[in-house]
Amino acid sequence: MGKHxxxxxxxxxxxxxxxxxxxxGGLGNNSSTGEVIAGGVPDTEEAQEIQATILQxxxxxxxxxxxxxxxxxxxxxxxxxxxxxxxxxxxRLQEWFGAVPENAGYLTYVIACYTDFTRGAKxxxxxxxxxxxxxxxxxxxxxxxxxxxxxxxxxxxxxxQPSMTVEDAQEMQKTLMRYDLIDVxxxxxxxxxxxxxxxxxxxxxxxxxxxxxxxxxxxxxxxx
Amino acid sequence: MSKYSRxxxxxxxxxVGLVAMLFLGASPLILSASPQTLVGNYNRGAAxxxxxxWTCNNCTEPHNPNYNYYPNGDCTNYVSQVLHAGGYPYRGxxxxxxxxxxxxxxxxxxxxxxxxxxxxxxxxLYPNEFEYRGWPTQLNKGDIFLFDFPTRDNIPDHAAVIVxxxxxxxxxxxxxxxxxxxxxxxxxxxxxxxxxxxW
Numbered sequence: 001m002g003k004h005x006x007x008x009x010x011x012x013x014x015x016x017x018x019x020x021x022x023x024x025g026g027l028g029n030n031s032s033t034g035e036v037i038a039g040g041v042p043d044t045e046e047a048q049e050i051q052a053t054i055l056q057x058x059x060x061x062x063x064x065x066x067x068x069x070x071x072x073x074x075x076x077x078x079x080x081x082x083x084x085x086x087x088x089x090x091x092r093l094q095e096w097f098g099a100v101p102e103n104a105g106y107l108t109y110v111i112a113c114y115t116d117f118t119r120g121a122k123x124x125x126x127x128x129x130x131x132x133x134x135x136x137x138x139x140x141x142x143x144x145x146x147x148x149x150x151x152x153x154x155x156x157x158x159x160x161q162p163s164m165t166v167e168d169a170q171e172m173q174k175t176l177m178r179y180d181l182i183d184v185x186x187x188x189x190x191x192x193x194x195x196x197x198x199x200x201x202x203x204x205x206x207x208x209x210x211x212x213x214x215x216x217x218x219x220x221x222x223x224x
Numbered sequence: 225m226s227k228y229s230r231x232x233x234x235x236x237x238x239x240v241g242l243v244a245m246l247f248l249g250a251s252p253l254i255l256s257a258s259p260q261t262l263v264g265n266y267n268r269g270a271a272x273x274x275x276x277x278w279t280c281n282n283c284t285e286p287h288n289p290n291y292n293y294y295p296n297g298d299c300t301n302y303v304s305q306v307l308h309a310g311g312y313p314y315r316g317x318x319x320x321x322x323x324x325x326x327x328x329x330x331x332x333x334x335x336x337x338x339x340x341x342x343x344x345x346x347x348x349l350y351p352n353e354f355e356y357r358g359w360p361t362q363l364n365k366g367d368i369f370l371f372d373f374p375t376r377d378n379i380p381d382h383a384a385v386i387v388x389x390x391x392x393x394x395x396x397x398x399x400x401x402x403x404x405x406x407x408x409x410x411x412x413x414x415x416x417x418x419x420x421x422x423w
Contacts, residue, residue, distance in 0.1 A: 057374075058411065058413050061412065065413050120378070157416065157417050173412040221398075223299070224371070
């Protein structure tokens with residue numbers, strides 16, 4: 001009996017020790033936030049070019065959301081075999097198109113994302129146009145269910161229709177951007193930035209003297 | 225009745241009793257809730273008052289102690305509280321079922337209550353109660369809108385509630401904002417789901 005009690009106490013002590021190690025390890029881990037705090041933004045021409053490229057991406061997101069025109073994305077984004085998509089991004093591609101294309105990189109991902117968005121937004125617009133033709137400015141539950149079904153069971157988001165012009169929105173975006181780290185090594189740059197609502201880690205590559213975004217991984221939603 | 229039959233009956237009765245206790249103990253509303261369409265009358269004024277009461281600007285985020293609080297992402301939890309304050313009732317009992325929506329206590333809360341993509345799916349499943357509109361400017365106070373920020377995945381990242389007569393303003397958690405213009409501080413290129421509460 002005494003032996004059993006001793007074994008039980010030893011077992012409990014081991015469990016507590018393991019728990020303590022796990023807890024301390026968790027508290028002290030080198031998180032992305034730690035990187036951000038330790039990082040910096042050099043005052044160089046190439047750092048400014050990198051910032052301009054990232055800002056331009058927001059302009060193109062806006063244009064594509066308003067017009068469904070994603071044709072300018074290759075001027076800012078690129079597929080790079082050294083910068084693979086994240087697991088979440090691969091899963092999204094699989095969900096949107098049933099497969100992940102070979103050699104898919106961030107350019108493929110962004111185009112696919114807006115293709116899927118456009119598909120949903122057009123379903124919404126067509127359904128609304130039909131409803132208006134019938135004298136309604138709303139969708140019936142059956143009409144809504146139909147477009148959700150056609151959109152793979154996901155509620156589609158409508159086209160962007162802000163009152164602000166793209167240029168004014170770009171000026172506003174400049175005030176929201178915060179760069180925590182720009183680390184350039186040869187033709188590759190690692191950037192951590194907050195766009196006003198999300199904290200992101202981007203990888204940019206330089207090709208022909210111009211910077212392109214080869215990957216963006218969201219680290220956190222910081223809230224607008 | 226044989227000894228075996230009595231044991232079997234006792235086992236079944238105990239099971240039924242435990243299930244009944246779970247249901248009745250959690251909330252009597254569970255018994256009235258069903259995946260059928262609910263019929264009610266959303267009180268937009270009450271929803272707005274609640275929204276205003278539990279947020280602020282440039283402050284430590286306030287939270288109602290009667291509900292869970294998620295300091296790293298409380299937006300949808302807050303929006304759910306506003307919806308419930310407007311009279312929209314809990315539905316169902318299964319925390320992982322997107323047809324259900326409830327917060328009975330700290331441990332017993334549905335994913336649709338606090339998870340932004342899940343609440344969007346929930347809204348979408350009940351078009352008799354929630355109507356998706358084209359843009360947040362088409363919403364009224366007490367309505368909900370969801371954001372997909374520009375580093376996109378076509379899944380909502382954030383939720384807020386429309387306030388102000390005629391709409392146009394928003395309240396939210398994470399970060400706390402009170403009566404700011406509905407699109408203030410929002411990155412360029414953000415997409416929205418604009419949900420009008422019809423219930």
